[in-house]
Amino acid sequence: MKRVFNFGAGPAMLPTSVMEKARDEFLDFNGMGAGLIEISHRSKEFDAVINGTDELFRELSGIPDNYRILYVHGGAQMQFAAIPLNLLGLKPAHKAAYVDSGNFAQLARKEASRFGNVVCAASSEDTNFDRIPDFDVSALDPETSYVHITSNNTIFGTRWNSFPNTGDIPLVADMTSELLSRKLDYNQFGVIFAGLQKNLGPAGLACVLVREDLLGHALPTTPSLLDYSVYDKNHSLTNTNNTFAIYMMKLVLEWLKEQGGVDAIEARNEHKAKLIYDAIDATDFYVGSAHKDHRSIMNVTFNLANADLNDTFLKEANAAGLYALKGHRLVGGARASIYNAMPVEGCEQLVAFMKDFEKRNG
Amino acid sequence: MKRVFNFGAGPAMLPTSVMEKARDEFLDFNGMGAGLIEISHRSKEFDAVINGTDELFRELSGIPDNYRILYVHGGAQMQFAAIPLNLLGLKPAHKAAYVDSGNFAQLARKEASRFGNVVCAASSEDTNFDRIPDFDVSALDPETSYVHITSNNTIFGTRWNSFPNTGDIPLVADMTSELLSRKLDYNQFGVIFAGLQKNLGPAGLACVLVREDLLGHALPTTPSLLDYSVYDKNHSLTNTNNTFAIYMMKLVLEWLKEQGGVDAIEARNEHKAKLIYDAIDATDFYVGSAHKDHRSIMNVTFNLANADLNDTFLKEANAAGLYALKGHRLVGGARASIYNAMPVEGCEQLVAFMKDFEKRNG
Numbered sequence: 001m002k003r004v005f006n007f008g009a010g011p012a013m014l015p016t017s018v019m020e021k022a023r024d025e026f027l028d029f030n031g032m033g034a035g036l037i038e039i040s041h042r043s044k045e046f047d048a049v050i051n052g053t054d055e056l057f058r059e060l061s062g063i064p065d066n067y068r069i070l071y072v073h074g075g076a077q078m079q080f081a082a083i084p085l086n087l088l089g090l091k092p093a094h095k096a097a098y099v100d101s102g103n104f105a106q107l108a109r110k111e112a113s114r115f116g117n118v119v120c121a122a123s124s125e126d127t128n129f130d131r132i133p134d135f136d137v138s139a140l141d142p143e144t145s146y147v148h149i150t151s152n153n154t155i156f157g158t159r160w161n162s163f164p165n166t167g168d169i170p171l172v173a174d175m176t177s178e179l180l181s182r183k184l185d186y187n188q189f190g191v192i193f194a195g196l197q198k199n200l201g202p203a204g205l206a207c208v209l210v211r212e213d214l215l216g217h218a219l220p221t222t223p224s225l226l227d228y229s230v231y232d233k234n235h236s237l238t239n240t241n242n243t244f245a246i247y248m249m250k251l252v253l254e255w256l257k258e259q260g261g262v263d264a265i266e267a268r269n270e271h272k273a274k275l276i277y278d279a280i281d282a283t284d285f286y287v288g289s290a291h292k293d294h295r296s297i298m299n300v301t302f303n304l305a306n307a308d309l310n311d312t313f314l315k316e317a318n319a320a321g322l323y324a325l326k327g328h329r330l331v332g333g334a335r336a337s338i339y340n341a342m343p344v345e346g347c348e349q350l351v352a353f354m355k356d357f358e359k360r361n362g
Numbered sequence: 363m364k365r366v367f368n369f370g371a372g373p374a375m376l377p378t379s380v381m382e383k384a385r386d387e388f389l390d391f392n393g394m395g396a397g398l399i400e401i402s403h404r405s406k407e408f409d410a411v412i413n414g415t416d417e418l419f420r421e422l423s424g425i426p427d428n429y430r431i432l433y434v435h436g437g438a439q440m441q442f443a444a445i446p447l448n449l450l451g452l453k454p455a456h457k458a459a460y461v462d463s464g465n466f467a468q469l470a471r472k473e474a475s476r477f478g479n480v481v482c483a484a485s486s487e488d489t490n491f492d493r494i495p496d497f498d499v500s501a502l503d504p505e506t507s508y509v510h511i512t513s514n515n516t517i518f519g520t521r522w523n524s525f526p527n528t529g530d531i532p533l534v535a536d537m538t539s540e541l542l543s544r545k546l547d548y549n550q551f552g553v554i555f556a557g558l559q560k561n562l563g564p565a566g567l568a569c570v571l572v573r574e575d576l577l578g579h580a581l582p583t584t585p586s587l588l589d590y591s592v593y594d595k596n597h598s599l600t601n602t603n604n605t606f607a608i609y610m611m612k613l614v615l616e617w618l619k620e621q622g623g624v625d626a627i628e629a630r631n632e633h634k635a636k637l638i639y640d641a642i643d644a645t646d647f648y649v650g651s652a653h654k655d656h657r658s659i660m661n662v663t664f665n666l667a668n669a670d671l672n673d674t675f676l677k678e679a680n681a682a683g684l685y686a687l688k689g690h691r692l693v694g695g696a697r698a699s700i701y702n703a704m705p706v707e708g709c710e711q712l713v714a715f716m717k718d719f720e721k722r723n724g
Contacts, residue, residue: 004395011605013400019389026385027378033366034685037564037610038375043686073436073566074587077601081585111586197602202399204435204566204604221583223443224473225436239439240559242566242604243373248399323396324405 005346008324009154009299009337010177011197018251018341037244041237049247050235056253060261063186063209070208071236071246073225076104076176076195079206080111083148083172083191085222087214088116090170093143097121097169101160102129102153103330108174112148115219121147128331129156131291137164146170146190152178154198155328157301157335158294163188170214178298179207180256181340182266190214198298199339201249205242256340265340272338272347273297279351285358289331303333309361310334320353322346367708370686371516371661371699372539373559380613380703399606403599411609412597418615422623425548425571432570433598433608435587438466438538438557441568442473445510445534445553447584449576450478452532455505459483459531463522464491464515465692470536474510477581483509490693491518493653499526508532508552514540516560517690519663519697520656525550532576540660541569542618543702544628552576560660561701563611567604618702627702634700634709635659641713647720651693665695671723672696682715684708 006013029036030045039045054069063069072078088094094116098109100123112118121140124133140147147166152159154177163171170190179194186192191210197203210228218227230238259265277295280286280302289301304310310333317325317334327333336350368375391398392407401407416431425431434440450456456478460471462485474480483502486495502509509528514521516539525533532552541556548554553572559565572590580589592600621627639657642648642664651663666672672695679687679696689695700709 001390002395003389006396006400008400008402008405010602011400011402013396016389019397019400023385023388026388027365027381028363032685033364033683034368034375035381038368038370038373038381040370040373040686041565043370073440075435075602078435078585078587081587085585115583195602202604202606203403203602204607221477223440223447223585223588225440225443226585240373240437240557240565242564242607244564244606245566245604321395323394324402 002321004321004323005342005349006323007336007338007342007346007350009198009328009335010195011203012337012339013341014201014248014252015255015341018248018255021251022248036247041240041243046243049243049250050237053246053250053253056250056257060180060253060256061184061186066212067186067209068212068215068232070210070228070231071241072206072208072231073242074206075197075204076174076193076206077107078226079174079193079208080108081115082226082228083108083146083193084112084115084118085226086218086228087146087170087172087191089217089219090145090214091143093117093145095119095141095144096146096148097140097144098148099123099133099135100125101132101150101158102156104154104174105148105150108148108150129153129158130289131294132158132160135164137166140166140169142169144169146172148172148174150174152296152298154299154337155330157290157296157299159296159298161294170211177339180262180265181269181298183262196245196249198337201252202245205245207249268344269297269338269340272342272344273300275347275351276300276336276338279354283358285362286354289333298337298339300336300338301327301331301333303327307332312361313357316357317353320349322350322353364683366683366685367704367711368685369698369700369704369708369712371560371690371697372557373565374699374701375703376563376610376614377617377703380610380617383613384610398609403602403605408605411605411612415608415612415615418612418619422542422615422618423546423548428574429548429571430574430577430594432572432590432593433603434568434570434593435604436568437559437566438536438555438568439469440588441536441555441570442470443477444588444590445470445508445555446474446477446480447588448580448590449508449532449534449553451579451581452507452576453505455479455507457481457503457506458508458510459502459506460510461485461495461497462487463494463512463520464518466516466536467510467512470510470512491515491520492651493656494520494522497526499528502528502531504531506531508534510534510536512536514658514660516661516699517692519652519658519661521658521660523656532573539701542624542627543631543660545624558607558611560699563614564607567607569611630706631659631700631702634704634706635662637709637713638662638698638700641716645720647724648716651695660699660701662698662700663689663693663695665689669694674723675719678719679715682711684712684715
């Protein structure tokens with residue numbers, strides 16, 4: 001069985017060794033005679049899994065002790081509601097500021113608007129989100145409960161290289177497509193959330209990192225299973241959680257540790273991205289879609305100068321074992337999602353294919 | 363590798379053939395060179411999975427065409443909020459009636475109380491939920507938006523044998539621990555919901571069956587990902603769903619079809635339950651906890667007359683490959699959860715163990 005290089009934006013490829021381990025113990029976890037997916041979230045065996053996931057995450061991220069790790073239902077988009085429900089109450093004005101850097105940032109802002117007074121503090125929509133917009137922190141109303149950004153924009157292939165200093169106003173970041181792909185000073189943030197399905201595990205669950213002083217401010221109409229303090233109180237096991245996703249996350253973190261941790265993976269990610277960006281920049285045949293100063297190292301977006309060749313490019317790439325390179329309809333062209341699990345070899349093969357395709361069609 | 367008979371209440375055992383199929387194609391679904399867990403929820407391959415799940419569910423359940431099938435985040439307990447948020451608005455009084463037949467019924471009522479005027483219409487708490495309470499439908503306020511019941515009470519081992527006729531007031535049933543374990547006239551219900559992790563698949567997702575005229579009444583503050591009409595509009599794929607759980611559900615439904623469908627599985631479930639209840643009733647050594655007229659065929663709860671023997675019973679059972687028989691702390695004793703996936707042989711071995719244990723300790 002040959003594994004393809006899967007450039008899909010998510011649910012994304014997982015490291016093959018992780019997939020093999022999960023397969024090998026699928027019917028018999030820890031010699032129990034039952035799979036992890038079949039046992040109670042209250043069992044001592046699962047307890048060891050969730051505790052191990054916490055410990056590995058803390059070790060790999062270096063997140064300070066005053067942040068809690070929550071495993072929450074519904075993926076990142078459920079957080080588009082949970083964030084305002086948990087944080088708007090921090091200040092009486094129930095006000096929040098959102099930076100529109102792409103589709104998911106906008107969706108988050110629109111959902112939050114249903115619960116409070118939400119302003120768009122900056123936007124790059126007029127250039128089709130090809131960059132992170134300028135954001136003037138000094139213009140923020142001090143009565144703002146929080147500021148929301150999307151740290152890496154999966155669809156448009158941009159990222160915040162450094163983060164705004166919002167002072168006493170908590171900064172909230174949707175890091176779905178980049179958590180644990182780069183070093184981070186977690187003290188810059190009040191809350192970070194991420195769906196697992198890009199760098200952390202399978203779909204259906206999100207990880208929330210919340211500074212402990214931000215717990216306990218949920219609006220009265222917050223559904224219990226969106227309330228961070230409820231998750232915190234019960235170690236994310238108020239009800240039956242997605243145990244298999246937490247287990248897979250633990251395997252992914254073990255793998256990340258074997259790779260040398262976040263420092264090593266960030267260096268590798270930068271190398272992988274550079275390989276592809278260099279191939280794009282070396283020719284007029286390919287055109288990068290994101291502004292050079294804002295390029296993501298997780299999602300590399302580009303178009304073929306001759307758009308008529310796009311379908312052929314994608315079809316031939318797929319036949320060459322380079323899977324799911326189609327760009328999102330809002331950008332078109334191609335997108336190489338090269339999360340932590342994508343080997344350097346996958347990027348090298350993509351570059352070789354790009355050069356060969358250009359030679360044959362340029 | 364020997365598989366245990368897993369009597370855990372959930373996440374519960376899955377059919378071994380389902381587990382084997384999932385394992386065998388874990389790294390390579392449909393010859394794609396990638397696992398199902400690694401591919402996009404927007405791919406044509408996943409589309410075939412979710413469509414196939416719908417079709418099998420309709421075929422096996424015989425649910426009428428005017429009911430929609432939704433796959434919703436968060437398990438059944440998230441529905442404790444979603445139900446009132448979606449249905450209270452059906453009538454101006456924002457009123458709902460709940461029948462307290464156990465722990466989860468009470469949790470559902472308490473969560474709903476946060477969103478509207480919720481009354482407890484009947485309760486069996488005074489007999490520690492050993493039965494389904496008498497419920498006088500004629501006493502319902504006609505301004506009630508819906509009536510909520512828990513059709514099978516996992517912890518206490520009771521079930522509704524037949525369902526109340528609530529007339530024009532929609533009946534909502536939490537069927538987490540029994541959906542597809544028995545034949546049902548779906549027309550009796552407005553909404554049915556069930557976490558997957560007992561009879562349908564792994565934890566982390568719930569299935570909601572909603573009559574189409576009940577869509578579109580969500581309260582204005584309903585988070586989008588709790589709004590049934592949003593799920594309905596986007597075939598449960600507004601955001602990245604728990605694709606692996608939907609896939610596992612499809613495998614479970616294929617297995618159920620191979621077993622002869624719901625008629626056949628119900629007959630087998632009744633046989634399995636009778637084996638254990640007969641063993642309980644044949645002696646004073648064991649004492650059933652549920653009233654005989656309300657006994658569940660999914661969760662068989664019993665105590666040892668001599669409570670001092672309980673720990674030894676559970677320990678020896680476990681050593682004999684009869685896993686997770688410990689009763690819930692609210693009832694004590696033992697609980698045999700014998701969902702669809704539990705083979706007759708597992709119940710036979712449990713009965714043999716019970717008789718042998720009695721012989722040695724009676």
